[in-house]
Amino acid sequence: MVSTNDTNEGNVVxxxxxxxxxxxxxxxxxxxxxxxEDDSEADEESQNENIEVAKIPVKTVSLFKGEELKxxxxxxxxxxxxxxxIYILGEHDSGKTTILATLFEIFQxxxxxxxxxxxxxxxxxxxxxxxxxxxxxxxxDFDTERTKAEEFRFLHLALKxxxxxxxxxxxxxxxxxxxxxxxAKGNSEDMKDLSIISDSxxxxxxxxxEKLIEIKTRQAALTQxxxxxxxxxxEKIIGEKxxxxxxxxxxxxxxxxxxxDYNQLLVTPFTRDFAARLNELDFLKIAARPENxxxxxxxxxxxxLLNLWFKFEKKMxxxxxxxxxxxxxxxxxx
Amino acid sequence: MPEQNISIIxxxxxxxxxxxxxxxxxxxxxxxxxxxxxxxxxxxxxxxxNKISEDWLSFLEVGRTMLAKEVGEVVMNLKNKAxxxxxxxxxxxxxxxxxxxxxxxxxxxxxxxxxMQNSKEFIVFLDPYxxxxxxxxxxxxxxxxxxxxxxxxxxxxxxVGRKKKEEVGxxxxxxxxxxxxxxxxxxxxxxxxxxxxxxxxxxxxxxxALVVSKWDKxxxxxxxxxxxxxxxxxxxxxxxxxxCNQHVFNVKYFGISAQxxxxxxxxxxxxxxxxxxxxxxxxxxxxxxxxxxxTPITWLxx
Numbered sequence: 001m002v003s004t005n006d007t008n009e010g011n012v013v014x015x016x017x018x019x020x021x022x023x024x025x026x027x028x029x030x031x032x033x034x035x036x037e038d039d040s041e042a043d044e045e046s047q048n049e050n051i052e053v054a055k056i057p058v059k060t061v062s063l064f065k066g067e068e069l070k071x072x073x074x075x076x077x078x079x080x081x082x083x084x085x086i087y088i089l090g091e092h093d094s095g096k097t098t099i100l101a102t103l104f105e106i107f108q109x110x111x112x113x114x115x116x117x118x119x120x121x122x123x124x125x126x127x128x129x130x131x132x133x134x135x136x137x138x139x140x141d142f143d144t145e146r147t148k149a150e151e152f153r154f155l156h157l158a159l160k161x162x163x164x165x166x167x168x169x170x171x172x173x174x175x176x177x178x179x180x181x182x183x184a185k186g187n188s189e190d191m192k193d194l195s196i197i198s199d200s201x202x203x204x205x206x207x208x209x210e211k212l213i214e215i216k217t218r219q220a221a222l223t224q225x226x227x228x229x230x231x232x233x234x235e236k237i238i239g240e241k242x243x244x245x246x247x248x249x250x251x252x253x254x255x256x257x258x259x260x261d262y263n264q265l266l267v268t269p270f271t272r273d274f275a276a277r278l279n280e281l282d283f284l285k286i287a288a289r290p291e292n293x294x295x296x297x298x299x300x301x302x303x304x305l306l307n308l309w310f311k312f313e314k315k316m317x318x319x320x321x322x323x324x325x326x327x328x329x330x331x332x333x334x
Numbered sequence: 335m336p337e338q339n340i341s342i343i344x345x346x347x348x349x350x351x352x353x354x355x356x357x358x359x360x361x362x363x364x365x366x367x368x369x370x371x372x373x374x375x376x377x378x379x380x381x382x383x384n385k386i387s388e389d390w391l392s393f394l395e396v397g398r399t400m401l402a403k404e405v406g407e408v409v410m411n412l413k414n415k416a417x418x419x420x421x422x423x424x425x426x427x428x429x430x431x432x433x434x435x436x437x438x439x440x441x442x443x444x445x446x447x448x449x450m451q452n453s454k455e456f457i458v459f460l461d462p463y464x465x466x467x468x469x470x471x472x473x474x475x476x477x478x479x480x481x482x483x484x485x486x487x488x489x490x491x492x493x494v495g496r497k498k499k500e501e502v503g504x505x506x507x508x509x510x511x512x513x514x515x516x517x518x519x520x521x522x523x524x525x526x527x528x529x530x531x532x533x534x535x536x537x538x539x540x541x542x543a544l545v546v547s548k549w550d551k552x553x554x555x556x557x558x559x560x561x562x563x564x565x566x567x568x569x570x571x572x573x574x575x576x577x578c579n580q581h582v583f584n585v586k587y588f589g590i591s592a593q594x595x596x597x598x599x600x601x602x603x604x605x606x607x608x609x610x611x612x613x614x615x616x617x618x619x620x621x622x623x624x625x626x627x628x629t630p631i632t633w634l635x636x
Contacts, residue, residue, distance in 0.1 A: 058443065058444075059443075059444045060441040060442060060443055060444065061441060061442045061443075061444060061446075061447040061533065062440065062441050063436065063440045063441055063442060063529050063532075063533055064440070064528075064529075064532055064533075065440050066440065066525065105469075107570075107571055107574065108468060108469060108518065108520065108521070108570065108571045109468070109570060110570050111570070111574055116574045116577065116578050117571055117574040117575055117578065118574070118575065118578035118579060119524065119528060119575055119578070119579065121528070121532070123517075123521055123524065123525055123528075124517075127512065127516070127517050127521060128512045130469070131512040131516050132510075132512065134470070135510055158578075160578045163577040163578060163580070168578060
């Protein structure tokens with residue numbers, strides 16, 4: 001998309017005349033940056049008629065924003081690469097953001113087992129999550145920047161299992177406000193707003209481990225998860241093609257709690273109620289940011305989660321030709 | 335013979351200016367060690383190059399003596415002594431603020447876009463001792479709090495710095511807002527490289543000479559280490575990114591000591607002052623240690 005709102009005659013950009021029409025053509029063909037004219041200066045000029053020599057408007061080339069992507073913006077990734085869409089669902093404060101932030105922090109320190117960082121078009125989105133998570137961790141009183149958006153927001157993450165691997169695997173990781181999930185389990189309209197998860201490669205449903213510690217809150221937390229899944233199945237939002245994992249977050253707080261039987265409380269009833277109605281049902285224990293690192297390491301369980309996200313059932317098709325740009329990146333291995 | 339365009343990229347204080355000062359001084363003096371020589375002084379403004387090279391030759395800190403706007407984009411016209419290839423070395427921003435601005439504002443000027451579009455080879459500088467190469471992780475924060483009860487990490491400003499709790503006082507009103515200064519250098523460098531692949535039209539891989547500055551210090555502190563190993567351990571995200579994208583980036587790692595000596599070390603300075611300027615420089619490509627400051631440029635021009 002290009003807007004060329006040249007007010008000057010000829011092709012003067014950035015105070016420099018382009019050499020020939022071929023250069024202009026090249027700019028026009030570039031598909032995903034913008035030629036923005038800084039109108040503010042032009043406005044100032046028009047307001048001040050005493051200025052005899054008009055300034056030449058500065059044109060700029062917009063770069064990708066690096067922020068999280070809205071649903072309508074994910075083509076920025078999908079027209080370039082085949083992607084796996086991963087939806088991370090869970091109620092308020094269940095740990096969705098922490099999982100995403102911790103993953104990015106781990107890659108900043110080293111490859112994560114055999115996963116290597118190959119890039120991201122949403123590094124700022126990751127950075128924001130890391131920053132707010134660190135703040136929340138360093139200050140008990142700080143209300144963490146939880147996932148507030150009531151629409152899905154996506155982060156892009158490209159990984160390779162080996163530097164020699166031919167192509168990277170591209171994930172679009174999405175989270176949504178816990179409030180939306182809370183409402184969706186009791187409201188068909190809200191549930192239907194989640195219908196895009198039907199094209200998921202994987203759904204990671206997070207149960208807040210902290211709520212499983214106390215007997216008084218335990219059954220309510222488990223029932224909330226069951227209600228959401230049941231409602232999503234009955235509304236045909238998820239079904240026999242869906243790969244779902246039930247993930248208990250903050251596992252470092254849960255393990256060893258007297259009377260807490262993981263199999264009896266989670267694996268058995270969820271398997272009984274849902275396994276036959278889904279393509280795949282897995283169970284994971286995660287302590288992305290354990291309270292201390294004596295028993296659990298940073299990112300405990302995230303490797304198993306990545307393995308679920310990377311489980312290939314079919315060969316990924318390349319984006320269709322009409323979705324592809326003529327940019328070099330599409331001809332190279334990223 | 336077609337002219338080549340090589341551009342220099344680097345965040346603030348990454349070692350670019352000292353390198354360029356030394357390069358210019360040695361080009362003007364037609365250093366025997368150099369694989370390149372000056373091609374022409376005919377066009378362009380060499381005022382700032384002359385100033386910083388004089389500082390370098392005089393063992394003075396190559397400081398910010400001019401405003402970035404006054405310096406502008408600087409160009410060197412060079413010639414490969416062996417092949418005769420003429421090449422242009424573009425230095426779009428000495429101070430590195432331009433690259434920070436790109437990260438924050440997410441836009442290039444049209445002029446910069448044209449420059450990048452015409453460059454296929456880049457020198458990327460990084461300072462191995464920069465405090466903000468890696469952001470502190472949550473593990474650092476927790477470990478710190480466990481180790482030093484009563485102290486807490488600084489949440490704003492330089493990410494590696496720590497202060498005693500009583501020194502921190504009340505947090506600034508905007509301390510809970512993400513700012514680009516909070517992002518580590520390695521994330522910014524990955525972003526700068528991603529701008530190239532997502533914004534430019536290029537049919538071949540970009541050639542990148544990744545230069546680790548202050549190599550004299552590194553060589554003393556980490557005996558036997560190679561530049562690539564240092565990047566792998568000190569900027570792991572950047573290293574993973576480059577290694578995963580070998581078909582997009584043809585990278586070679588260099589360690590360069592352009593200053594030669596710590597200017598605060600009087601004994602060292604007087605020792606170096608007795609040497610020829612070209613003997614102050616050391617360049618390590620992972621295999622060969624040489625005095626040819628132009629080694630990365632020569633490799634890029636091959």
